[in-house]
Amino acid sequence: MKPFDRIAVLGAGAWGTALALNAARAGRDVVLWGRNADNLESIAHKRQLPAYLPDITFDHPLETTTDLTEAADADCILMVTPAQTTHAIADAIGFYVKKGTPVILAAKGLEKGTQRMMTEVLGDYLPQAQPAILSGPSFAADVARGLPTAVTIAAPTSLLAERICASLSNKSFRPYASTDLIGVQLGGALKNVLAIACGIVVGKQLGASAHAALMTRGFAEMQRLAIKLGARPDTLMGLSGFGDVALSCSSPQSRNFSFGHALGEGRDLADLMGPGAKLSEGAYTASVACELARQHGVEMPIAEAVADVLERKSSIDEAVTQLMTRPLRRESDQP
Template identity: 60%
Template sequence: MSGQHQPVAIDRIAVIGGGAWASALALTAARAGRQVMLWARDPRTVQAINAGEGNPAYLPGIAFDRAITATGDLGVALERADAVLLVTPAQTTRAMAEALAPHLAPATPVVLCAKGIERDTGLLLGEVLSQAAPACRPAVLSGPSFAGDVARGLPTAVTLAAADGDLADALSQALAGTQFRPYASTDLVGVQVGGALKNVLAIACGAVAGKGWGASALAALTARGFAELTRLGLALGARPETLTGLSGLGDLVLTCSSPQSRNFAFGLALGEGRSVAELAAGGKLAEGVHSAAIAVDLAARHGIEMPIGAAVSAVLEGRIGLDAALTGLMTRPLRREA
C-alpha cells in the first residue's frame, strides 16, 4: 500500500456547497450508492432539496432521482463523513477550509472541486487547503464537465487526484457510475494547473468568438493557449501526461469552445462589445477573471512566457483595449513553433 494511511472505506459523503456543481456532484455520489449530506448556505436551497424539489435555483428542470439530505449546519453535514467534496468558489477556499477544520475527523479526505489560484497568495488551492485544514488529506477533482450534463446523467469523465494513489483509487471508486468515470491520479499539481489556467484561456477564446474571427482562429488560440498551460505546468512540477489528459487538454477544449462555460461566455460578451465593468456589475464574475493576473505573475516568477494570459490580464485590468490585445497577439514575431 502506498502512503502511511490505512485504506479508506467511503460510504458517507458530505458535499459542501449549494450551487449547480455541488448539486450535480451530490447526485453523482448518490447514484454511486453513497449516503450524501449536502451543506448549503441558502435556507431555500436546503428546504427545496429536503422537500424533494431538487435545486430549482441552480439546476432548474432537473429532478433529483436519488435521496439527498441537505442542511445549513456544517457540523451536521460533516458528522461521520468519510469524505468531503468542497464545492465552493475558488477564492473562498481558505475561509471555507478554516470553517470545516474544527468539524473534520483526522485524516478525512477533502476533495477540492473548484478550479483556480488563490488571488492574494498565488497558491494552488491544494496548498491553501493544507494550510487552512492541516489534518485533512487533500484531493482534487477536475476535468471536462458541465454541471447540467453531470446532473442529467450524461456521460462524463474526469480526473481525481490525491498524493496517495490508494486514496485516489478509493475516492474514484466511491463516485464512479456507468455515466460518471473518475480516473485516479497522484499528480495534484498537474490537475490543479490545468483547471486553473483553462479558465483564463477560455476568456481569450470567448473574446475571439465574440469578435466573429472564425473557427480557425479559435482553434489556433486554443492550441497556443495549451502551450502556455504546458510550460507553466511543467515548471511547477506537473507531469506531461496529466497536462495532455482529461484535466488539462480535455478541460481546455471543452471550456474554450462552449458558451456553457462561464469563462467563455464572459469573453464572448467582451468580444461582442460589453465592458469589463458592465459585466462585473452583472453579478458573479467568472473564475478566470480572478486568476488571470496571479497566473501571469506566477509564470513570470518561473521565467515562463504567457502572452495570451498576459493579454487577458491586461484587458481585465483596463491597461489595454480588447482590439489592441488581440491584434498584438496576431502580430507577435514569427518563430519556430517548437
C-alpha cells in the same frame, strides 16, 4: 476496495448539487451543505434547483443542511465552493474535520494575492486532512442529468485516489485516478483563462481560424507553466488538461467561455463581475497565472492579454494586435 460511506458536499450551487447527486447515485450516504435556505428547501423537497439547474428534476433525494459543522462530520468531504473562498470554508470547518479525512477540492482556480494552489490553501487551514482534486471536462447540468462524464481525481497516493474513485463511480460517471496533484489542479485553473480568451474571439467574431489558433497556442503556454511548476506532461494531455480545454474553450455552457463571449460582444466588465453575475473563476486566475509565469521565466502572452483586458490596461482590439505582431518564433523549442 471499500468506498467512503458518508460524503459531505460543501456548496449547493450547480456543481456541488450535481456532485452530491452523483455520489447518491453511487450509493453513498450524502449530505449537501449550502447557505441559501430556500435553495436547500427546493433541493430537499422538490428535487429541483431552478436557480442553477433549471428544468432538471433530480432522480435521488438529497439530505441538506445549513449547519457547516454537521456537514464536516463525514468520512469524505467534497469542497465545491469558489476558489477565492476556499480558505474561509477550510478555516470554518478546521476544528471539526477528523484527522486523515479526505477533502476533495473541486474549485478550478488559484488564490488571488497569494498565488497558492488550492491544495496549498487547504494545507494551511486543514493540515490534518488528506487533500485531493477533482477536475476534468464536466458540466454540472450533464452530471445532474446523469449523462456520461469522465474526470480525473488526484490524491497524494494511488490508494487514496482509487478509493475516492470507487466512492464516486457509477454507470454515468467515470473517474480516473492520479497522483499528480499539481498537474490536475493547474490544468483546471489555467484552462479557465484560455476559455475566456476563446470566448472573446468568438464573441468578437474573429473567425474559426483564430479560435483554433488561440486554443492551440494557449494550451502550449498552459503546458509550459504547469510543467515548470512540477506537473507531469501526460497529465496535461489527459482529461484534466487537454480534455477540459476542449470542452471549456468551445461551449457556451462554460461560464468562462460565456464571460469572454460577452466581453467580445461589447458587454461592460463591471456588469459581468457585479453582484448576481455568474462566477468566472478565470477572471480571478488570469493575473495570478501571469504573476507565476513572470516569476518562473515562462512566456504566457495569451494569459497576459486576457489579464490586460480584465484590468483595463488594453482594449480587446489592442490585445489582438499585440498578440499578432509579437516577434516571429519557432512553433516548438525543437530544432
